[in-house]
Amino acid sequence: MDFTGIHDRLSLIRAPGLLGADLPRKADPANKSLRARAGGPFVSVEAALLPQFLRVCRDDPRLCFEMLVDISATDPSKSATELWVNVSLLSVSARQRLQIKSSVPKQAPRLPTCSGVYPAANWHERECAEMFGLVFEGHPDPRHILLPEDWIGHPLRKDYEYPKTYHGISCE
């Protein structure tokens, strides 16, 4: 399954929230603004409609993405105003992969939870929430997963400030 195939199908199905596609391409040394894309098809999707989009990806017989492999987020830079949310889907029956990217504003990083569509999203969303400060609305278990419950700040944000002390113990 080539990339244009999946994207054409998604447009044909009118998958909710589909914004566009990034074709896989090589970086060009002459054109610095052109970014390389490798390792599978990328599409961008509106964050607020992510669960509906994933539901279509899972249930539509032309797509059949049975498995959610990963949800992670990226803070591209200190000055960036948006965080990226990266979702990785896999179809075992159709042998295809899909990388989904959504943007949420750093000021109010809220988006609906996907754990109702794929139970696999539960733990990945908890990790994103503690590491990036994302708020997954409607998440069934919004506790920290890797960090202590009383940890301050979101370590994978680029503007994260390293703690000076933790429970009275110096970290410097």
Next chain:
Amino acid sequence: MSNEASIHGAGEHAAQREFELEVRAQDMEVNFGPQHPATHGVMRVLVRSDGEVVTGAQAHLGYLHRCAEKIGENVEWLMYLPYTDRYDYLSAMNNNLGYSMAVESLMGIRIPRRAELLRVICVELNRVGSHLIAFGTYGMDVGAMTPFFHCFREREWMMALFEKICGARLTYSYIRIGGLFNDAPPGWLEEVARFCDVFEERWVEYEQLLLSSHIFIQRTAGVGVLSREMALAFGVTGPMLRASGVDWDLRRDMPYSIYAEIFAAGAFKVPLGSGAKGKLGDCWDRTWVRVMEMRESIGIVRWCLAHMVEGPVVGDLPKVLRVPAGESYVAIENPRGELGHYVVSDGGRGSIRTRVRGPSFSNLAVIEELLPGALVGDAIAIIGSIDIVVGETDR
């Protein structure tokens, strides 16, 4: 409690004593871990039980969190490679390969043929070593001590082989971006061939020792049944997914490196669980899949040895490693499942995001569904059959 006190007609003191002596049989909460031999690391599972039946389970992670992803943002591309050894320390070669391939996919480097062949040999030997641990310690979890020693005898040789090729026994950093650290020393390939011969002879013992043991079957068959639907919904990958009857192996279905060629030559098959002793997707099936995979890995190593070529082991690399701006997600089949690396570059000396999708993390998430309904005694058998490496769930 107070009802009983009034039935006995005893005073306040008697009621107090009775409360102290009471043995609660309902909804008892038991901690497995953080220091428990069956968690294979430092992990805590809070189990709620009603008598002997587990009614709820909650995994508490993070005891081994070492900020691997944050470190990825703060170091240069090549400097991150030794950190990859340390998340799944039982399959460090696979982690090296996954990370190197993610960076190479952005750079578009061609890997020399000899390096590809040596990579596959190392990765598959490492898979054998990892499954030996999984199999040996699982036997110990359910009460069989002997197979553990047999597994460690073979694993010791495997580690000695790696020590000869890269100087390390556990954290190799041998597979590097662009190729390998160095070529195999003289006589190493011949020794690998000898290892394959001896291993295939001894492999037969595993089935006799554990898989066909009546006690082992009683302990694992029909226990911890993971259905195909649940495995897919929870993003379970690797031997666990195959034990549930899903025919999926990245080495065959989305081939990377030279696996497409090896599979086309018929050097390996993908073993699938069948419910031979109990139900499809039970603990016995998971163990059986791992044991079968060890033999398939030896087949792959043999194919690579037979098709070995001479030549360089490092591709054309610049003096300073610069990765073009872009992003890439590359997944490989680790002994535990899909190991994905999502790297983002802005053209600088280091990555701006290194996301590690570890298979143990998703495989572990399913225990919160698998444990309820099982007996407390089976909880260890179920947790052990998942074959987690806590270094990877916590990263």
